[in-house]
Amino acid sequence: MDKVNHQLNKAELRRILLKTRQSMPVREWREKSDHLCFYLQNSTSFTQAKTILAYFSFRQEPDLSPLFTNTKYRWGFPRCVDKSIHWHIWTxxxxxxxxxxxxxxxxxxAPILDAAEVxxxxxxxxxxxxQGYRLGYGGGYYDRLLSLPQWQTKPTIGIVFEFAYLSEIPIEPWDKPLKxxxxxxGLTHKG
Structure with a gap:
């Protein structure tokens, strides 16, 4: 990137990073995803949880699917309905x-998951x-979800490959850092 990150706007930064991620060779993507899963499943936040909300990898997002077979946890996955996310139990x-x-x-x-169970x-x-701030995909689904009172106190872990873990990203006044x-x-806790 020829410009400093904070000089790029969100749309431009998003475009560059998505292109970088999608151009990653599949073997490298698989290897990095496996390493990420290793750190995740050995973290205290993870091992102390019972019900975990996750996602199905899309366009070479880090793939967490090796974790989903662990029956010690109850897994919830998102379904976009209008402008909000509905969470469903999935095995x-x-x-x-x-x-x-x-x-x-x-x-x-599929059965709906309530915020209180997560x-x-x-x-x-x-x-x-x-600082834990996240650049999303531009739809605002997670921003809206995490600003709701019943979700605000939930532990959150942003999932990215190292090349997308930046010193600074453009933020808006309503952005809330992840935990x-x-x-x-590795896994880094914020604040």
Whole structure:
């Protein structure tokens, strides 16, 4: 990047980082995803959780699927409905379908998860910075969710590859930092 990160606007930074991620060779993507999963599953936030919200990898997002077979945890996955996210319980035997934006999601009939049951949220991100701020995909789904009173206190871990873990990203007044960030080189807690 020929400019300093804070000089790039969100759309430009998002475009560059998504292009970088999608140009990663599949073997490297798999290896980095596996390393990220290793650090994640050995973190206290993870091992102390019972119900974890995750996501199905899309366009070479870090792939967390090796974790989903661990039956010690109850897994929740998002389904985009209008401008909000509905969370459904999902097990590896359950069906998935293509939803908004072509992203895999649980079947609408799958059991709904209530915020009170959730112990940890693994947040898909285009980038995160050292302060825990997240650059999302521009739809505002997670921003809206995490600003709701019942979700504000939930532990959140931003999931990114190391190249997208930046010293600074452009932020808006309403942006809230995540509690931790996980990459293929480790997990860092914020504040």
């Amino acid at each position: 590896p035997n359950d069906s998935i379908q293509s939803g908004a934006y072509g992203i895999a999601e649980p079947h609408p009939d 112990d940890l949220i693994l947040v898909p991100s285009v980038a995160c910075d050292y 931790a960030v996980s990459t293929e080189t």
